[in-house]
Amino acid sequence: MVYGKLSGDKEYVRRFSAYRIIEHIALIALFAALAATGLSQKFYALGVSQSLIAVLGGIDSVRFLHHLAGALFTALVAQHVLLNFWGIVYRQWEPSMLVNFNDFVDALHNVRYYIGIADRPAVRARYNYKEKFIYWLILLGGIQMIVTGFILWFPVAATKYFPGQFIPASKVVHTNEAMLIFLLVAIWHIYDSMFSPDVFPLDKSIFIGYSEKKRFERRLAEPENEAGAKNRELQRR
């Protein structure tokens, strides 16, 4: 972990690099664009959807914007996967998002915490199991959306390689998965980074790159575990 001072007396902990900040902002923009243009198509009968479709210039124009945002999202996901794969394999980047044994231990510990057996929740220094869970759900769900999205975008081309039934099936996956991811973000991610008592009113770290040391102290005070020690070892090099 890198310690530093941004301004004033508060001490900060460096959490995200500029690259991750830009990546996240791009993701927010594309997620919003895809959700707005996609959900208005899913719930086309609602008045608000129809108003949005009218404002954006008709259903054909909404579909064009959805395809455009989808293509950019595909690029974003592709660079993320390729770059991280390259970094981890060839540049010894810390594979901090990989799920490991401790995550299951933490999850079990948290069950005990929530039913009142344990006093404190599981704490993990860099990314806890909840953060990893949402990351993987969004990444894998996103890839699923990309695949089904392209099938729906080019149905004739898709039926050259797949049976015709793949198209309605893709539609079912695309529309339901979209809803799933949307609810996941709307319920869990927004809670975790905005309304959770730990971070309320907003966990700014993903935008400024730093976390307040005071707020992060609980995580830092945690005793080292095996994987964490290894990670830190890797980071020092």
Add this chain to the structure above:
Amino acid sequence: MSDTPAKLFFMEKDDKIEAGVLGEGLLFSAVGSRYRLSQRGDGVRAAKCILYVVFIFCLVLHARPSYAQERAAGEEKRQCLRCHSEKNSVKKFPDGDFVSTYVDSVALDKSVHRSLPCTACHVDFSALSHPDRAFRNKLQYRIRESHGCRHCHTDRVIRSRAIHEALFKKEGSGEAVICTDCHSAHAVARITGGNVSTSEDNYCLRCHAFENRMRFRNGEFRSIRVDVAEFRDSPHRNVGCSDCHFGFSAQEHPDRRFSSERTYRLSSAEICKRCHFDKYSKISESIHYSMLNSGRLDAPTCIDCHGSHAVLSLSRSRLSVVQKCKACHSGIYEIYARSVHGSALFKENNKDVPICIDCHSSHSIKDPSSSEFHDYIPDLCSKCHSNAAIMGKYGLSVDVVKSYLADFHGVTLGLYRKEAQKRYRADRPMAVCTDCHGTHGITNVSGADLLTIKKNLRKRCHTCHTNATENFPDAWLSHYKPSLRVAPLVFIVEEFYKLMMPLMVIGLLFQVFLDIWRYFASR
């Protein structure tokens, strides 16, 4: 003679009414007086009674001026008819048109105006003056003469009959209303039972019941015989000849010339709008009317479908409607006759199957090649195919329209239609029912084998999806709901998400709740 005869007449008429009222009042007072007199001496009473009776007798005599009036009118009429009984005499107009000045004295004597002197209506004329009036044309003459009626028949009285209300509206908008168009001139008859010119029909039929021919400028002929039996059976049996044949009456028979039979029929069709204006306004939006406007004289008008004297209400027989359309659209008729709908109509006289007008409407027929018409085809089909009562008879599903509307094409079409009401115009057509099932030649799907359907469907897909592969038609589940038998993959995915979605939402909300609760509990 300073007063004109007309004025004199009105004064006499008014006098009569006053005298009548006065006489009646006196009669009552005479009865009253006699009662009071009985209290006095008998001699005086008798004398006074005689005096009253004589006085009343004088009044009653005076109250019958029609004697004198009729005598005066008769004298005048004789004088006028000396010239106006001449059958060949006409009044000519600058445009070459003319009106007969002949007055049928027999008809006049039978008319309700028989007691009126000629000058009561023809106010410009008198025994001493016969001005030579100039008119631009016959219409102007007729309008002017019609004004005479309004002197006695005030607007208030005319308005008391609802039938005249439309005429007042017409007059209000600047059009001329001529009383004699309906009531005829000298032979004006009492209007009873709504039948204006019963006698007129018989008059016309004296010639038109027999085979006669009308000649057109291009050499064509046309019979002008009226089939009386047919006419008496038609819904117009109580309508007089001149109600439709505007400008014709027992007195007038203008000699109109038409370039061809078609132009004659087109002009005759214009007659109908005088009463059936609602239908006319619908027709004015139709493709037939716009064809006519663009110079296609063969476009059908009212009488081409409904006939003329034997006018037909087409709602009576669905088969006859189809036959009417066949006259021009024989190619489509052949295709329709072979279709599932057409064959049911012809073989079983099935009342449920659609005929031409059920989809195309009867009067406001839209251009079927227009995108507006195309986009509303699902509405047309759903009139029957969403109706459980009709579909139940034939074991057909009512979900076909619903499944179409929920799919890509249906959703897009619905949005296109909404946009069309605003400012956007869709730049591509969306497949509707007929694009897959065909239009007039719709066949029964359940009878055909699956391979043929798929092959045909692929052809249909090709119209828009030019590179459609063999697998492509399977992307459409043929209106079926996904199930393990029909579309197992779609069904399994659907069921998976049906289970996953609530599980995840409940799980997440539970997690949030626990998180908050434990945070505060452990502080």
